[in-house]
Amino acid sequence: KEEKVEIKVEEKKVEEKKVEAKKVEIKVEEKKAEVKVEEKKAEVKVETKKVEEKKAEVKVEAKKVEEKKAEIKVEKKKVEAKKEEKIEIKVEEEKKVAAKKEEKIEIKIEAEPEEPKTKEQPAAQKGLEAPSIEIIRDKNGSRRGSFLDDRRPSLLMGDDKRRPSIDVRRPSIQDMDEKINLPCTPLRAIGEEGKPATIVDFQESYSAVEDQTGYISVQVEGNPAPTWKFFKNITELVDGGRYKHHTDGESNTITLCIRKVKPNDEGKYRVVVSNAHGEDSAEMQLYVSDSSGMDFRAMLKKRKYAKWGNQEKDPDWGDLKEVEKPKPQLKKVERKSDTFSKPLVDITCKEGKEKKVVFEANFTKPNAKAKWMLRKDEIFTGSKYKFKNEGDHYTCTVMNPKVEDSGKYTLEIAGVQCMAYLTVEEADPVYKFTKNLKKTEKGFLTHDCHLECAVDNSLAPISWWKGETKLENSDKYVIGKELSGAVNLIIKNCVAEDADQYTCKIEKQTDKTETKLKILEYNYKxxxxxxxxxxxxxxxxxxxxxxxxxxxxxxxxxxxxxxxxxxxxxxxxxxxxxxxxxxxxxxxxxxxxxxxxxxxxxxxxxxxxRPNKFMKKLKDATGDETQKCVLEVQVQDEEADIQFFLGDQEITKSDRIDIVSPGDGTHKLVYNRLELTDAGEITCVCGPLESKCTLKVNKKETKPKFEVPPKVESPAKESKVLEVPFSTGESRQSKVTVKVFKDGKPVSPEEVDIVVENDKLVLNFKSTEFKDSGEFRIVLENAAGAEEH
The missing domain is CATH 2.60.40.10 (Immunoglobulins)
Incomplete structure (x- = not known):
């Protein structure tokens, strides 16, 4: 709710005793104050008692004014010098009525050096009149009506027409952050047929953080749906590169998305929308803040003031004396300073694509000394920079621009500067094929056909073509690419119509590889x-x-x-x-x-x-390693074929194994030389008949192994028994013989009894004498070899 309080205070000064018949007119200018009082719980009710208390406070203030007048009497010098003194009296409104807001009443005291005149004081001089309080409430109850028809015209906004006719909230930063990645939807035609394009909602300022994505969004209407253009200064920002134009048909908004915002992106932007019936435009400011801090500039709203209106009511000036008009004076003509008639323009290019870029500017002073700077450092003519000056036209050519050449370029002439930004984007990477397609490829009917090539980088953008038709992933075609750079095309379930010229291309480059595909019938072998x-x-x-x-x-x-x-x-x-x-x-x-x-x-x-049966079945057998072993079986049907198995593995003929069939139904499995791996369950199969046995293979014997003590002692004239254990492996297949030598000569049985048992040798010395002392050597021998100690 809004209230308008108008307070008028008119006061006439009392005649001063020391100054004869001097008239002082005091005029109190009207002051219009708009006080907005919002109460959520209840409407403000102005009661009669509060008004009376307000009048009492005004009377008290009037006494203070009279005291102030007394002080003015003392200061005569100021009155003679015709100076104006402003006295501000703060009137505190009551808390409930004015929400603790203060009003200032300005009283101007003007002293005119006119001839003294005497004028009687009116009857209302007894005291100050109580201020009148007028409260006007907006009929529609909206806060937008705070500026009423009789308000100062300068407070009228120039953009009052821009009000959204679509009931959609203004998107927040979080809503807009993902907009650059969302698909665009076409704008809708809104309004009656033939309605011109109109911008109905936008912000005067936007903010963005460096190296992040910036957004500038406007809401439009029009029938047919409008087209649009974005500008920065005089440069049009087309869709592509760092800029993306996004449209949202639901809210009918157009958004300019700026990838990786840079400091030089800050500035004024303009959007122009149009259709066949008219166009509209709007300007806005983009602020770019450092990523480490916050920038509050976008929160500061600049109010647009209209011109003062002529319908302002003329105040009551009272009885004023005409002032002498000042004599006309000659106006001092100031010489117009030199300036840039055509400023520098921002340039954006891509490294490696442009051989040179040229900054151009026109200055009102021709052939002046120009100074070019990159960032804050002066640059000079050389292989990188070329400067040229023709009359009022100044140019700076940057040869082979690279990313490091990006920055702010400044032209300074006669102390006047003009600047623009050069943005050099990174060059597009160059890719190449490391493996080409074959000149011809064969495919087969109803089979999948694979075409494969390779590039030097898995990031290379590739596309497949069949003749002049670009292929996309589908049930028919599967396009794949691996991290190693291998690129392949799979043609599913080939038919005769798939025979054609196939090409793999690197997009945005001329490199390609192609093959001729033939579809044949597959020969199954x-x-x-x-x-x-x-x-x-x-x-x-x-x-x-x-x-x-x-x-x-x-x-x-x-x-x-x-x-x-x-x-x-x-x-x-x-x-x-x-x-x-x-x-x-x-x-x-x-x-x-x-x-x-x-x-x-x-x-x-x-x-x-016909059916058959075993006449003689297999029997369990034991054999020795490296020895011969024969397993025999006999069946009734002499023509029947049999098979031998060791476990689940069939036994076949080899240089070591023979399968013999004499012809009388007898079949022999002959191992000419047994091995330990031949041991196991042997099965003979004759049609549905089976016979099984177990074959055990003993490990072959080794030469005797034994050890004797290095020294044996015995008392003289006593018998001595020496036992020497020995081993010949898991089985003993041959006889073990013993030979005993003393000092290189054989020992006779009369001196020593020699007995060979299963696993040991027993030497019995019958009666030892001193002459029996000496070095003895024992030799054990069997078919596998001999061992001596």
């Missing part, structure tokens, strides 16, 4: 063939083979007759494996079976025989 088998009546037989690819299809034949599935016959496909299963076979199922692909075939013979 067998990697595992069928094997012939013999079996007995009512057995089940499985014929198996394998192709080189899982997509291959085969057909089965017996002789020239194609085999189809039935209760007795099963055709199975498991990946690359293909099987034919015949159950409960009969004698008539014997024959040649064939499996055929589109480019290959394999065949095997099936032999069905």
């Amino acid at each position: 067998f990697t595992k063939v069928l094997k012939s088998q013999s079996l007995f009546v009512k057995d089940t037989v499985t014929l198996a083979c394998e192709l080189d690819h899982v997509l291959g299809q085969v057909e089965w034949f017996k002789g020239d007759v194609k085999i189809v599935e039935s209760d007795k016959v099963q055709i199975i496909k498991d990946g690359r494996k293909h099987k034919l299963v015949l159950q409960d076979v009969a004698k008539t199922d014997s024959g040649m079976y064939r499996c055929v692909s589109n480019a290959d075939k394999t065949e095997a013979e099936i032999s069905v025989k």
Whole structure:
């Protein structure tokens, strides 16, 4: 709620005794004060008692004014000098009515050196009149009505027309931070048909943090939907590079997104929107703050004042004497100072793309001495910079601009400076192919085709083309790229129409590699063939083979007759494996079976025989390593084939193992030289019949190993028994012989009894004498070798 309080105080000065008939007119200017009082809980009620208390306070203040007048009488010098004195009297309004706000009443005392005139004091001179308080409430109850129709026109804002007609809150910084990564949605046509483009909402100032993303957003209306342009000074900011234009159709806003804001991005920006029926524009300020601190400049709002209106009511000036008009004086003509008629303009370029950039400016003083500076350092003509001056036109050419050349360039002429910023963006990286596509590639019908090449960097932007058509990831085409730089294209389920010219290109470069793709029918080859088998009546037989690819299809034949599935016959496909299963076979199922692909075939013979049984089964056997061992079995059917297995592994013929079949149904498994790995469970399989035994292989014997004490002592004329243990491995296969020598000569049995037991040698010296002393040598020997100590 708003209240308008108008207080008028008129006072006439009492005649001074010492000054004869001097008239002093005191005029109190009207002062319009707008006091806004907001009360949330209840409306302000002005009661009669409060008004009376207010009048009493004004009377007290009037006495203070009279005392002040007495002080003015003493200061005569100021009155004679015709000076004005302003006395500010602060009237404190009551807390509930004026929310503790103070009003200032200015009283101007003007002393005119006119002839003294006598004027009677009016009857109202008894005291000050009570100030009138007028409270006007806004009819619509809105705070926007604080500026009423009779307010000073200078307080009217020039942009009152800009009010959002769409009920959408102004986006916060958090809402705008991700806007640069969001997809754009087209603007909507708002308003009646033919409505001109209008900016309905924007901020006068925006703030951004250095090296982060800055945003400038406006809300627009118009039918048809308007188009837009952003400018910084006179430079248009097109969409691309560090700038992105984002549109949001929901709120009908246009946002300028500036990536990696720099200090030189600070300044005035202008947006122009237009359609076929009209255009509108708005200016705003962007402040760039350092990332380490906060910048409050964007919070300071600059008020736009309109011109003073002519409808202002003329105040009551009273009886004033006309003042002598001052004589006209000659106006001093000041010489217009030199300035830049055409300032420098900011330049943005990319390293390696531009050979040179030129700063241009026009100065009102031609052929003046110019000084160019980069940042704060003066620069001079050389291989990097070229300066030129033609009349009032001044140029600075920067050759081969690089990132380090970015910064503020300043032109100073006759003490006047003009500056602009050069922004050099990093050069686009250059990529190349390290592995090209083959000149021709082959693909196969119904198969996936792989095309592969490689680039020197996995960040390289690549694209695949089929003829003149660009390919995208889909169910048909899969585009992949690895960290190693390998690039591949997979064409799914090839058809004849996929044959074409395929090209891999590096975007924004001319480098490319291409290949000619041919689509052929795949020739399926067998990697595992069928094997012939013999079996007995009512057995089940499985014929198996394998192709080189899982997509291959085969057909089965017996002789020239194609085999189809039935209760007795099963055709199975498991990946690359293909099987034919015949159950409960009969004698008539014997024959040649064939499996055929589109480019290959394999065949095997099936032999069905009558039932059989073992006449002689396998028996457990024990053999010695390196020795010969024979296992024998006999079956009733002399034509029956048998197989020997060690565990689950089939035993086949080799230079060490023979399988002998004399022809009477007897089959022998002959080990010419046993090894320890031959030990285990041996199984003989004859069709459905099985016979098992266990083969044990002893480790071969070694030469005797033993040790004797280095010294043996015995009393004379007594018997002495010496036991020497020895070992020949896990088994003893040959006889161990002993020889004893004393001082190199054999010892006779009369002197020493020598006994060889299972694992030790016993030497019995019958009656020791001094002559028996000496060095003895013992030699143990068997078929594996001899050992002596």
